[in-house]
Amino acid sequence: MTHIITSLCLRDSSCVEVCPVECIVPGKPIEEWPWYYIDPDTCIDCGACVPECPYEAIFPEEEVPEAYVAKGGERISRPEFNEVYDGENAKGEPVHLEHTKVLQPGEVVNLREDIQANYDFYSTGPGYNALNM
Numbered sequence: 001m002t003h004i005i006t007s008l009c010l011r012d013s014s015c016v017e018v019c020p021v022e023c024i025v026p027g028k029p030i031e032e033w034p035w036y037y038i039d040p041d042t043c044i045d046c047g048a049c050v051p052e053c054p055y056e057a058i059f060p061e062e063e064v065p066e067a068y069v070a071k072g073g074e075r076i077s078r079p080e081f082n083e084v085y086d087g088e089n090a091k092g093e094p095v096h097l098e099h100t101k102v103l104q105p106g107e108v109v110n111l112r113e114d115i116q117a118n119y120d121f122y123s124t125g126p127g128y129n130a131l132n133m
Contacts, residue, residue, distance in 0.1 A: 001061050002040035003049060006114040007076045008057035008068075009035035010097065014090040015049035015058060024049060028126055034077045034097055035114075037121040054090075059111070066112045072105030 005015070005024070015036060016024045023042035027033025035057075038049075050058045055074065059065070075085055081101035089095050103109065 001045055002043040002118075003038050003045065003047065003058055004061050004064050004115050004118050005036050005038055005049075005053075006057045006059065006064060006111040007035060007078050007109075007117075008055045008074055008111070009053075010055055010057075010075060010077065010085060010087060010100075011036060011095045012054055012089050013093075014052040014054065017090070018048045018052050020044070020046060020048060027121060030096075031098065033117075033121055033126060034079075034099065035117070037118050039122055040119065041122070061115060064112050064115055066110050068109045068111045070103035070105060070107040070109065072103065072107075074103045075100045076103055076109060 011026060013036070021042050021044055023039040024036050026036050045060070047060070077085070077097050077100045079099050081099045083100045083102065085095070085097040085100040087095045
């Protein structure tokens with residue numbers, strides 16, 4: 001099993017710094033692949049990335065919530081949303097995301113939908129291309 005970075009990810013990059021097997025990469029192009037992604041074939045399931053994420057966006061795959069209840073104020077990044085997020089990552093570099101939404105307290109979101117995006121990134125997307133070049 002692997003860990004999954006969900007659409008709560010705002011590309012902070014703290015997870016990348018602590019990964020002992022360097023299996024976390026930012027999605028590119030950002031418009032198509034807005035989160036960071038974990039290579040399921042390389043991840044050793046150590047969990048070092050989980051406490052480093054300031055957005056609490058990383059879960060063991062079997063624990064990704066189907067009914068995530070928002071505390072309120074979290075931002076989610078998915079293509080169907082149209083709010084812009086401008087922030088900084090852990091290195092102080094700018095982060096600009098076009099397709100986000102601020103979640104309201106009690107709003108319920110299915111984060112299990114994000115599991116497939118991680119596998120798609122590594123089976124057909126840029127992650128696959130980078131691994132197979």
